[in-house]
Amino acid sequence: MMKNRSVKIGRNDLCPCGSGIKYKNCCRNLKIEMNIKEEYKKKYDIRLKELHEIEGIRKCGTLLMSILNQVELMIQPGLKTEDINTFVHEQTIRAGAVPAPLHYRGFPKSVCVSVNEVICHGIPGDRVLKDGDIVNVDITPIMNGYYADASKTFFVGTPTEKGRKIVSVAAESLKRGIGAVTPGATLGDIGYAIQSYAESQGCSVVREFVGHGVGTDFHEQPQVLHFGTKGKGIVLVPGMVFTIEPMVNLGKKELHVLEDRWTAVTNDGSLSAQFEQTILVTENGWESLTPYEL
Numbered sequence: 433m434m435k436n437r438s439v440k441i442g443r444n445d446l447c448p449c450g451s452g453i454k455y456k457n458c459c460r461n462l463k464i465e466m467n468i469k470e471e472y473k474k475k476y477d478i479r480l481k482e483l484h485e486i487e488g489i490r491k492c493g494t495l496l497m498s499i500l501n502q503v504e505l506m507i508q509p510g511l512k513t514e515d516i517n518t519f520v521h522e523q524t525i526r527a528g529a530v531p532a533p534l535h536y537r538g539f540p541k542s543v544c545v546s547v548n549e550v551i552c553h554g555i556p557g558d559r560v561l562k563d564g565d566i567v568n569v570d571i572t573p574i575m576n577g578y579y580a581d582a583s584k585t586f587f588v589g590t591p592t593e594k595g596r597k598i599v600s601v602a603a604e605s606l607k608r609g610i611g612a613v614t615p616g617a618t619l620g621d622i623g624y625a626i627q628s629y630a631e632s633q634g635c636s637v638v639r640e641f642v643g644h645g646v647g648t649d650f651h652e653q654p655q656v657l658h659f660g661t662k663g664k665g666i667v668l669v670p671g672m673v674f675t676i677e678p679m680v681n682l683g684k685k686e687l688h689v690l691e692d693r694w695t696a697v698t699n700d701g702s703l704s705a706q707f708e709q710t711i712l713v714t715e716n717g718w719e720s721l722t723p724y725e726l
């Protein structure tokens with residue numbers, strides 16, 4: 433009887449692909465990556481992105497940020513929310529891209545514009561911005577089939593004390609959520625970082641709307657909750673692309689949706705602010721594909 437000599441390749445053996453470097457530093461990684469990719473698809477329906485897809489999302493994110501930065505310059509008392517829609521729509525089309533919100537599940541416009549007590553999904557229209565308002569503008573272009581999703585909340589004219597407070601807490605909440613992103617951390621770590629900070633400032637975190645996988649579709653898996661428990665939830669791995677987009681209220685977290693079936697507003701009428709970026713999990717941490725300072 434021959435001894436069974438298995439042909440298992442050791443981690444420190446030369447790679448059979450002929451690269452001349454150790455198996456563990458070469459194709460073993462690929463094999464593991466393939467397995468993780470299949471595992472995340474099967475277990476969670478999460479599509480880990482390849483380099484060329486990340487490149488596509490990053491390009492879309494660059495367009496998004498150029499439009500969002502131009503919108504910021506337009507914001508002033510007297511501007512109609514409809515004017516923001518017209519501008520975002522035209523700039524998106526001009527760049528050869530498509531505004532993802534338009535006709536998405538019946539949404540009638542090309543951008544979400546959410547003023548004061550509106551938490552999210554505000555429909556642009558005849559509302560006129562006035563001094564002291566806060567306004568969130570949430571943009572999602574589709575470019576060459578790739579999606580990027582980001583938003584900022586702006587001051588209109590001179591900010592009020594309450595406006596300053598909620599915008600600052602919402603921005604810092606996103607900053608802390610992003611700061612929790614690194615391979616091996618969990619979705620719960622992100623939610624915990626956001627919730628613990630926002631609540632420590634006496635604010636509340638909206639539960640009904642969450643961040644989401646993004647890139648080859650508008651809303652992919654996983655859901656990214658803005659509240660949670662350290663160490664709980666799916667483990668982050670390189671190639672995951674998702675939004676973090678905490679909605680933070682100055683008062684209570686409860687909300688209702690208006691007759692238009694989109695506009696979400698705080699039940700207590702308190703101010704609500706939101707910041708959103710599209711985040712890639714990298715080997716070392718994270719990269720924003722819609723970068724701006726927080």
Ligand code: MF3
Pocket residue numbers: 532533534536537539543544553570571572581675677708
């Ligand atoms: N941009 C929003 C998000 O962050 C989604 C808007 S859906 C729409 O997920 F239909 F209202 F545009």
Ligand code: CO
Pocket residue numbers: 581643644675677708
């Ligand atoms: Co989003």
Ligand code: CO
Pocket residue numbers: 570571572581582583677708
């Ligand atoms: Co968005």
